[in-house]
Amino acid sequence: MRKLLNTFCLAILLQWPVHGALAVEASSPFAEIEEVMDSLMENHINKPTESQLVQGALKRVSEQIGKRAKATVTPSAEDDTRSEMEYRLREWQTRYGLDAAGLNRTAIEGMLATLDDPHTMLFTKEELRRFQSSVDNEYVGFGFRLRMQENRLMIRDIIPNSPAAAADLRPGDHLLDVDGISLTNKSFEEAFALLKGEEGSEAVLTIYRPSENRTKHLKLRRATLAIPEVSGMPFDGNIGYIRLDTFGSDSAVQFRNQLLSFMQKGQTQHGLILDLRDNGGGYLSAARDIASLFMEEGLLMYMVDRNGVEIETWVHNGQDVGFPVRILVNQGTASASELLSGALRDHGIAKLVGTVTYGKGSAQQVIPLENGDALKITLHEYFTPRHTVVNHVGLAPDIAVKHEIAQVLEALRSLGVTRFELRESGDEVTVNGVDFPVAEPIFHNDAHGIQVHRAVLASLLQDSAIGDTGYASLSSIGKPVKNLAVRKQGPETILTYTLQ
Numbered sequence: 295m296r297k298l299l300n301t302f303c304l305a306i307l308l309q310w311p312v313h314g315a316l317a318v319e320a321s322s323p324f325a326e327i328e329e330v331m332d333s334l335m336e337n338h339i340n341k342p343t344e345s346q347l348v349q350g351a352l353k354r355v356s357e358q359i360g361k362r363a364k365a366t367v368t369p370s371a372e373d374d375t376r377s378e379m380e381y382r383l384r385e386w387q388t389r390y391g392l393d394a395a396g397l398n399r400t401a402i403e404g405m406l407a408t409l410d411d412p413h414t415m416l417f418t419k420e421e422l423r424r425f426q427s428s429v430d431n432e433y434v435g436f437g438f439r440l441r442m443q444e445n446r447l448m449i450r451d452i453i454p455n456s457p458a459a460a461a462d463l464r465p466g467d468h469l470l471d472v473d474g475i476s477l478t479n480k481s482f483e484e485a486f487a488l489l490k491g492e493e494g495s496e497a498v499l500t501i502y503r504p505s506e507n508r509t510k511h512l513k514l515r516r517a518t519l520a521i522p523e524v525s526g527m528p529f530d531g532n533i534g535y536i537r538l539d540t541f542g543s544d545s546a547v548q549f550r551n552q553l554l555s556f557m558q559k560g561q562t563q564h565g566l567i568l569d570l571r572d573n574g575g576g577y578l579s580a581a582r583d584i585a586s587l588f589m590e591e592g593l594l595m596y597m598v599d600r601n602g603v604e605i606e607t608w609v610h611n612g613q614d615v616g617f618p619v620r621i622l623v624n625q626g627t628a629s630a631s632e633l634l635s636g637a638l639r640d641h642g643i644a645k646l647v648g649t650v651t652y653g654k655g656s657a658q659q660v661i662p663l664e665n666g667d668a669l670k671i672t673l674h675e676y677f678t679p680r681h682t683v684v685n686h687v688g689l690a691p692d693i694a695v696k697h698e699i700a701q702v703l704e705a706l707r708s709l710g711v712t713r714f715e716l717r718e719s720g721d722e723v724t725v726n727g728v729d730f731p732v733a734e735p736i737f738h739n740d741a742h743g744i745q746v747h748r749a750v751l752a753s754l755l756q757d758s759a760i761g762d763t764g765y766a767s768l769s770s771i772g773k774p775v776k777n778l779a780v781r782k783q784g785p786e787t788i789l790t791y792t793l794q
Contacts, residue, residue: 539572540574
């Protein structure tokens with residue numbers, strides 16, 4: 295059985311539940327627990343059982359009692375039905391004076407923990423507003439974007455005129471903790487939960503700056519920030535570059551306008567590089583509309599629900615492009631980004647350059663609850679048009695390269711570029727006319743002169759023996775190099791190279 299469905303990936307679709315989510319009596323002290331349990335049992339892709347959810351709820355509440363009341367409470371394995379759970383919760387609430395709202399929240403967190411699914415979560419009304427705003431790149435925050443690198447959260451870039459910019463945070467800084475809470479082994483979503491807050495509220499961030507080998511504690515105040523979802527600039531040689539930060543409600547329109555501008559000026563004559571690095575996803579409708587700018591007709595993805603029903607999502611009435619496309623990806627490329635990347639590759643439109651993507655191949659729906667909260671719940675797993683598995687696996691790139699600037703160089707080379715110019719000043723590197731924030735410098739100056747990051751040299755010279763960590767002078771790489779020069783010009787360091 296197949297049917298068309300308009301849903302979303304790591305995004306917001308506000309509608310009433312497909313199944314379950316039965317209305318419960320407002321007088322019930324555990325109304326929200328019951329409502330969430332119904333939704334999970336009827337809709338979640340993993341088909342959780344009543345016993346599983348009950349045991350998870352009681353375990354989490356008993357743990358909280360142990361922490362707060364300094365009492366040892368051990369849930370009985372025989373308490374595995376809804377009525378037994380409610381009886382036990384009433385007993386504990388009376389005995390330990392538990393707050394009703396907190397009790398409901400803790401029990402629901404316990405149920406969600408049994409799912410082994412970090413993408414199913416409970417939102418308060420305010421949390422839902424913030425989450426929805428973040429998908430549209432409008433949010434209250436500090437003004438930096440994060441990248442996961444070797445299981446560490448690192449600042450990818452800084453938003454101009456933001457609190458982060460005023461505090462002199464820089465790309466490449468490692469974010470260690472928020473208000474004393476460690477971010478070690480935390481996911482993007484867990485980090486986001488700690489970073490969010492009301493406009494004007496403050497937090498103390500602990501930052502480690504590798505370039506100075508020191509740790510800083512900074513107090514920043516959250517501000518409302520509106521960030522364009524799409525940015526673009528042409529490379530020298532009529533190759534377009536578009537950076538897409540999220541698949542928000544306005545992304546497709548902004549993307550189309552940028553792409554049309556390039557095409558009208560002939561700036562995609564030799565290709566387009568689409569940068570989806572660290573793009574965590576967004577609305578399926580945005581991904582589909584952007585895909586329609588590259589293909590006239592075609593399958594976007596398959597989704598499979600909890601009963602094994604396969605659902606197709608198609609692109610109709612689009613347009614074919616007459617130029618090659620390269621998509622930059624990394625371990626922060628997730629959800630709708632993986633969906634678009636996989637579809638364009640499967641249709642022979644694009645090649646992927648970078649590292650294996652995040653592996654978030656599931657689709658969620660947001661279900662409003664009676665009290666104003668909302669449940670974001672995983673309904674489907676999705677696959678590329680060629681049935682490639684994405685969830686927990688990610689997409690492997692066609693051209694594998696780790697270093698962020700080397701990824702750009704490899705994409706340009708694969709599009710036929712033979713001349714490269716790299717300029718570095720401060721925390722930015724310009725590659726053939728396009729600026730990129732960098733986490734670490736590509737040049738290093740010492741008593742022996744200018745050294746170049748090995749990954750950049752390995753990419754330019756197509757010699758993996760050079761390595762991809764550390765720096766090397768041109769004279770130290772063990773072979774003569776023609777048509778490559780490095781020089782200082784004022785505050786800039788400039789490298790030029792022409793393929794032989």
